[in-house]
Amino acid sequence: MKNHRPKNLNLFSIRFPIPAIVSILHRISGVILFLATPLVIWALSCSLDSQDSFQNLQDNLSTPLFKILAFGILSPFLYHFIAGIRHLLMDVNIGVSLKSGRASAFVTLILAIVTIVLAGIYLW
Numbered sequence: 001m002k003n004h005r006p007k008n009l010n011l012f013s014i015r016f017p018i019p020a021i022v023s024i025l026h027r028i029s030g031v032i033l034f035l036a037t038p039l040v041i042w043a044l045s046c047s048l049d050s051q052d053s054f055q056n057l058q059d060n061l062s063t064p065l066f067k068i069l070a071f072g073i074l075s076p077f078l079y080h081f082i083a084g085i086r087h088l089l090m091d092v093n094i095g096v097s098l099k100s101g102r103a104s105a106f107v108t109l110i111l112a113i114v115t116i117v118l119a120g121i122y123l124w
Contacts, residue, residue: 019105026083029076036073067123074119079112 008014016024046057060066086108090096095104 017102018109019101022083022086022105022108026080026087029080029083032076033073033080036076039069040073071120071123074123075116078115078119082112082115083108 043057043061046053048054061070086095086104089104090101095101
């Protein structure tokens with residue numbers, strides 16, 4: 001028996017609800033943080049190696065390229081942190097209803113945008 005239901009394979013035409021978008025972005029930010037971990041560990045190692053190595057790292061981090069890189073790592077971290085708090089609250093049954101879930105997703109998105117903008121202002 002054939003299924004004659006319409007199929008929409010274009011993922012860009014599907015409108016996701018805001019809780020789904022927040023959840024997907026949380027996963028994406030986690031992957032970015034995982035991939036950035038070796039770079040952060042390398043920077044930590046350089047900062048602890050010697051005084052000259054620390055000074056060299058500090059000089060490099062003040063260049064525009066490294067500021068962009070730092071912003072590229074800091075942004076997913078801030079988003080993941082805020083969305084993680086939302087998930088932890090949902091784990092203890094705070095904000096699990098449909099209405100409060102939408103509201104907490106909206107607040108998460110707004111807080112993340114504000115903190116990311118503030119981090120960008122701080123870096124520059």
